[in-house]
Amino acid sequence: MRRLRPSSEAEMIALFLRTELASARFQDGLQALLARAGQPERVVTDPNLDDRDENHARRQLLTWHREYGTRSGLFNGFPDDVRWEWAAITPAELATVRYIDYSYWVELSGGTRLATDAAPRIRAGAAPFGVRSDWLPAMAAAVADAARFPPLILVTAEPRSDADLVVLEGHARLTAFMLRSDRLPPELEVLVGSSPTMSRWGLW
Structure with missing residues (x-):
């Protein structure tokens, strides 16, 4: 990153x-x-x-x-000392970004909280808690057509590490990106917040 x-x-x-x-x-x-x-x-x-x-x-x-x-x-529990900065992230790095620790996203990803693991489950018709993802293929098609989307908001506990990122805002977009990761540009601009106490956030 x-x-x-x-x-x-x-x-x-x-x-x-x-x-x-x-x-x-x-x-x-x-x-x-x-x-x-x-x-x-x-x-x-x-x-x-x-x-x-x-x-x-x-x-x-x-x-x-x-x-x-x-x-x-x-x-809940989100730190007060978050430092925000803009960054450019590659598709490979984006593939390591985790969903928040919330039941729907955990289930959709098969427990890993990774959108890369959610993608094949969505293609297979996964519907956690009866909630279908029928709208995601259309968003993925827009990704393939090079549509512009708002930047993701990511957070981390390690400001100089790219290995531990969680998406605060943009779960659907992250998932669509992973559904068509082959059509992503070399880098995407994202907003990243870092705090050494980020692990205290309830959805970390």
Whole structure:
């Protein structure tokens, strides 16, 4: 993994929200939260990271949406000292990135938490807990057609090691990438957060 440039918590939050606002699964809920906060959708779709009030508003949105500020839900036990940076990752390195320790993703991957192991199971019709993955082949086809996707958000406990990465946001995209890893570019840009106490995160 090749380090590119520093990032920040504010940029991570902005990317997380922007990606989930574009998701059919989360769009309605996030739009309702924006209305509750009296904020225009532009705060998420076109963020100004130099605006402290905007950054505060987005942090509050992510707290309402995913319990970020309270360090519960998805962010249960998530460290407060995460250092964020942009990096370029190769397909081979991406193949070693683990899913979060959550029952659906553990089952889909056959227990390994690796998207490379989930891929053949999806092709065979795996449906953990009755949840089918019929939508993934279409996303994989988009990968093969060189469609652009938002960057993945990854985390690690070792800032200078590429061997222990977990995906915080982007499980579906990671899986689609592994379904068509033969069509990935030589490198993909990702946002990486590191903390020596990352193992305390409940989904690590």
